[in-house]
Amino acid sequence: MTLKFCQKCKTLLSPQKKNGEVFLKCSKCGFESNTDLTSRENIPKKEKVGKGISKDENIFATYEHKCSKCGYDKAQVLDLGISYSDEDNLFLVKCGKCGFSERVGKDS
């Protein structure tokens, strides 16, 4: 929190709490000021993708993989871009039906 000074007597305002809200109060003249709560960035961004596809259909589910949860045989490959080693070629697939994701790789 940045320091604020009283607009009247230039005394350093000290934070006070009243009814659960924090405000700044001058200890000298009693001037009250709201704390700087202007930077409210808690607005959730909800991106709605309106592509007109049904909810339980994943158009990216093209990889043939049987879901171990629901048995659906098409999954979406999620490219992780992570290789744990040179030999292991693991990647993540997401079930096109239930969304269950699991790691698959070469059978050793």
Ligand SMILES: [Zn+2]
């Ligand atoms: Zn003051």
Ligand SMILES: [Zn+2]
């Ligand atoms: Zn599934």
